[in-house]
Amino acid sequence: MGLGATAGAAAVGGLALNAGASTGGSTSSGDGALVFDPDAYTKLTTTVTDTEGTEHSVTYHFWKAVTYVSKPVDAAYQSLIVSAPVEIDGTAVDASDAPILLANSVGGYMPSSVADATGVGAGGMGGGMGGGMGGAPGGAPTGSASASASAAPNANANTNANGGATASNQLLALAAGYVVIEPGARGRTLKNSAGEYYGTAPAAIVDLKAAVRYIKANKGRIPGDVERIVSAGTSAGGALSALLGASGDSPAYDRYLKEIGAADASDAIFATGAWCPITDLEHADGAYEWNWGDNALSSGKQADRTVSKELRSQFAEYQAKLRLRGLNGFGTLTARNYDEYLVKQYLEPSATKYLAALSDSARESYLAANSFITWSGGRATFTWADFLTHVGARKKDAPAFDAFDLSAGENNEFGAGTTVSRHFTAYGAKNDTTGLTSKRVASDIPEKLNLMNPMYFLERGNEGRSKHWWIRLGTKDSDTSLTVSANLAAAAAGLGDDVNHLYYWDQGHGANTDPGDFITWIADVTGHKKARTK
Numbered sequence: 001m002g003l004g005a006t007a008g009a010a011a012v013g014g015l016a017l018n019a020g021a022s023t024g025g026s027t028s029s030g031d032g033a034l035v036f037d038p039d040a041y042t043k044l045t046t047t048v049t050d051t052e053g054t055e056h057s058v059t060y061h062f063w064k065a066v067t068y069v070s071k072p073v074d075a076a077y078q079s080l081i082v083s084a085p086v087e088i089d090g091t092a093v094d095a096s097d098a099p100i101l102l103a104n105s106v107g108g109y110m111p112s113s114v115a116d117a118t119g120v121g122a123g124g125m126g127g128g129m130g131g132g133m134g135g136a137p138g139g140a141p142t143g144s145a146s147a148s149a150s151a152a153p154n155a156n157a158n159t160n161a162n163g164g165a166t167a168s169n170q171l172l173a174l175a176a177g178y179v180v181i182e183p184g185a186r187g188r189t190l191k192n193s194a195g196e197y198y199g200t201a202p203a204a205i206v207d208l209k210a211a212v213r214y215i216k217a218n219k220g221r222i223p224g225d226v227e228r229i230v231s232a233g234t235s236a237g238g239a240l241s242a243l244l245g246a247s248g249d250s251p252a253y254d255r256y257l258k259e260i261g262a263a264d265a266s267d268a269i270f271a272t273g274a275w276c277p278i279t280d281l282e283h284a285d286g287a288y289e290w291n292w293g294d295n296a297l298s299s300g301k302q303a304d305r306t307v308s309k310e311l312r313s314q315f316a317e318y319q320a321k322l323r324l325r326g327l328n329g330f331g332t333l334t335a336r337n338y339d340e341y342l343v344k345q346y347l348e349p350s351a352t353k354y355l356a357a358l359s360d361s362a363r364e365s366y367l368a369a370n371s372f373i374t375w376s377g378g379r380a381t382f383t384w385a386d387f388l389t390h391v392g393a394r395k396k397d398a399p400a401f402d403a404f405d406l407s408a409g410e411n412n413e414f415g416a417g418t419t420v421s422r423h424f425t426a427y428g429a430k431n432d433t434t435g436l437t438s439k440r441v442a443s444d445i446p447e448k449l450n451l452m453n454p455m456y457f458l459e460r461g462n463e464g465r466s467k468h469w470w471i472r473l474g475t476k477d478s479d480t481s482l483t484v485s486a487n488l489a490a491a492a493a494g495l496g497d498d499v500n501h502l503y504y505w506d507q508g509h510g511a512n513t514d515p516g517d518f519i520t521w522i523a524d525v526t527g528h529k530k531a532r533t534k
Contacts, residue, residue, distance in 0.1 A: 034070055034263045036063075036082075036218035043086075044119055048175040051516035056175045059087035061223070065115045068183065068214035069207075070261030073198055074190065076115040078260065080183040080211050083120035084223035085174050093177050099526045100215065100224040101173040101180050102244075102269065104208060106237035107164025109413045111187030111199055120174055121167030122182065158234075158510030165234035165275065168515045176519050177530065179224030183211035185240075188413045195418045202256060202451040204236075205243050209253055210262035212244070217263035228526040231466075232273035232518075234510050235479070239279035239454070242471075242488060245272030246454035249464030253451065271468035271525050273518060276509055277488065278480050281410055282425055282449045285399040286315030287481035290335060292394040295478070303398035307431075311399060314427065319483075322459070324490040327499070333490060339384035342482055346503045347387055350475055351380035354505035387475075395478040395509075402428030413452075414445060424449060458491040465492075468525040469499045470518055474507030498525065 041061035048056050065079040072078040084095045106112045114122055160166055170180045185207040186199035212229060219226045233241035247253070248268030257267075280287070289303075289311040296302050316335035324333045326341045333341055355363050356378060367375055372386035382390075397403075401410045402425045411421035411428075422442060423429035429441050450456045457465060469492045473485045482503070489501035500521060504511045512518075522528070 034068070034214055034217060034261075036066065036214075036221045038221050038223075041082075041084075046120060046171075046174075048171045050172065050175060056089050057087075058085055058089075058175050060085045060120065060174060062119055065117060065184075066214075068211045068263075071259070073203075073260060074186060077111050077113050077184045077186045077190070077199070078207055078210070079113075079115055080181055080214070081114045081117045081120075081122065082222065083170075083174055083180040083182075085177055085179075088175065088177060095177055095179050095223055097225045098178050098223075099228040099230055099270075099522050099528050100226065101169060101178050101522070102208075102212065102215075102229050102231045103165065103170050103173075103180060103182050104185065104231070104233040104237045104240060105160055105162075105164040105182065106185055106187065106204060106233060106240055107159060107162030107235050108409050109188045109201075109204060109236040110162040110164075110409075111185070111190050112162070112164065112237075113184040114182050115184065117182070120180055120182075121170040158508065158512065163235045163510065164237045165232065165510075165512075168512055169232050169273070169518060172515055172519045173522070176523070178519075178522065178528075181211075181215060181222075181224075183208055185211075188409065188415065197412075197415045197417070197420065200415045201413050201448045202253070205240055205247070205452065206253055206256040206260065206262075208240055208244050209247075209267040210257055210260060212267040212269060213257070213263040213265040216267075217265040225526075227270065228528070229269040230271040230273060230468075230522050230526070231269050232275075233277075234275040234512070236278050238274040238277035239452075241272055242274040242277045242279060242454040242469075243452065243457075245269055245274075245466030245469065246457040246492075247451075247462060247464075248466060250457060250462055266464075268464040269466050271470070271522065272466040273470040274485070274488070275472045275512055276474065276477050276480065277454075277471070277485060280453055280455050280484055280487065281401055281413075282453070283315065283318045284401045284410075284480065284484065285425065285427070286311045286313075286318060287483045288396065288400040289398055290315040290338070291481040291483060292388075292391075292396075292478050293398075295388055295391065295394040297397060298393040298395075303394070307398045311427070315483075319487075322455075322487065322491075324487060325494060326490060327493055327501075333487075338483055338486075342486065343382070343384050343387065346482075346486065346501075347475060348380055348382065350503045350505040351382070352378070355380055391476050391478065393478075399425075399428060400480075404428060404431045404433045406432070406434050414448060416442070416444065454488060455491060458488070458495065461495055465495075465497070467497045469497055469501070470521055471499070471501040472504065472512065472514075474504045474509065474511040476506055477509045477511070479509040 041063050044062050045059045061084045063082040067075045067079045186203040188200050190199035216226045231241040231244050289308045293308040319335050326333050372382050374381045406421040414422045414424040424445050471485050489499050493499045504513045
């Protein structure tokens with residue numbers, strides 16, 4: 001099938017989704033006891049083009065939106081869809097013990113809905129569907145909440161309308177014989193008739209945990225191996241995927257899960273896939289300035305030098321406290337040596353792989369246009385300073401995440417009640433420009449920051465965490481700092497976890513240039529051989 005081959009970054013392009021005719025199935029179950037109805041499916045056929053360009057006909061059972069909690073705040077978002085292959089290229093397959101790909105399509109911490117989905121991959125086709133309790137269709141804002149920062153403006157050819165994952169992983173997984181489950185989740189812009197925001201932190205991660213609990217509570221009824229759940233997400237969805245992996249079975253979420261009537265089951269997952277995770281938000285401003293502080297904005301304007309310097313100093317303090325050791329025996333990672341680490345561990349290997357795959361003439365042309373790279377002995381070398389020049393303009397001003405004027409999407413993510421946006425760092429609050437009377441963060445913010453940060457759980461060695469990690473980021477992704485995913489990888493590796501982490505050369509936000517390799521990796525870590533024939 002070629003599912004292990006490397007694909008281009010065009011993601012959905014090259015992956016055709018053609019919904020076929022239904023040939024029976026049962027009516028959906030209306031149970032309120034969180035019991036999955038195995039007979040409530042529709043039979044569909046779709047065509048999936050693999051990473052080598054070969055088309056595959058996949059017939060699958062599709063369960064339309066099922067609410068995964070007994071006391072939903074908004075069932076339009078707190079529901080999931082299930083797709084299980086039954087025939088691939090004319091051969092009947094049994095996916096009853098196949099790995100489960102739990103693919104969220106969250107972008108920008110915005111709402112994500114599969115309520116109106118009619119087939120596999122629907123979550124990756126746009127910013128969500130459906131509404132309810134004031135939730136606008138498409139996950140659109142219903143109030144004055146900003147959709148900036150890591151939200152819709154960052155959507156590109158690699159991402160859906162809200163900057164989340166496209167359907168690439170879902171389609172390839174289905175064609176490989178895996179079960180695909182796509183959960184919706186509440187997001188930061190949802191507002192009820194009283195003007196209260198009900199999808200801000202920690203709603204999204206609570207919902208995803210509830211989805212996992214629903215799946216595990218339905219072992220033997222829902223298709224697939226519920227002990228081999230592999231999550232996947234991009235951008236904010238990548239952060240949530242990483243958080244889902246790091247925080248498995250943590251009691252810190254229990255009261256939130258109880259409030260929405262989550263199933264009494266484990267929410268630990270087996271493996272984690274995270275693309276360009278926008279996470280570790282309370283330290284993200286410092287990390288961003290350490291990385292991109294010397295790069296100008298696209299307008300040519302420089303970020304405030306004093307702000308940038310102060311934030312870099314905060315990053316240095318934070319990094320020192322982490323006491324993380326780099327991969328491959330690098331030693332303790334600090335603000336002083338992180339540039340060297342990124343260049344040697346990730347950036348030069350990424351450039352080398354990219355250049356080695358080019359034809360001789362194409363490589364010669366690329367090197368001529370990018371003379372900062374030295375190509376010798378089949379290996380690329382360069383300096384950190386030259387790499388930054390190569391990337392060019394930074395995408396975000398300073399501070400990038402906790403904006404002084406509360407304009408960032410992340411400010412909205414920590415809104416509460418009828419307050420649309422709030423500061424979540426002491427530095428942001430101290431330098432507020434909106435006229436707030438208090439220059440302190442609200443008392444509930446520290447707990448919410450912990451609940452939204454995978455590093456919090458990895459630092460504490462959470463026993464219920466995922467032990468397998470697939471982490472990816474584009475080298476030209478200035479939506480976040482390159483250190484964020486590297487710290488995540490170092491923290492997991494330091495606990496003895498299996499970590500597969502690399503950067504895509506010259507790729508931007510949301511890139512997924514090796515989806516076939518991810519599908520193969522799932523088989524490797526779960527021990528799944530191939531789709532069983534009937």
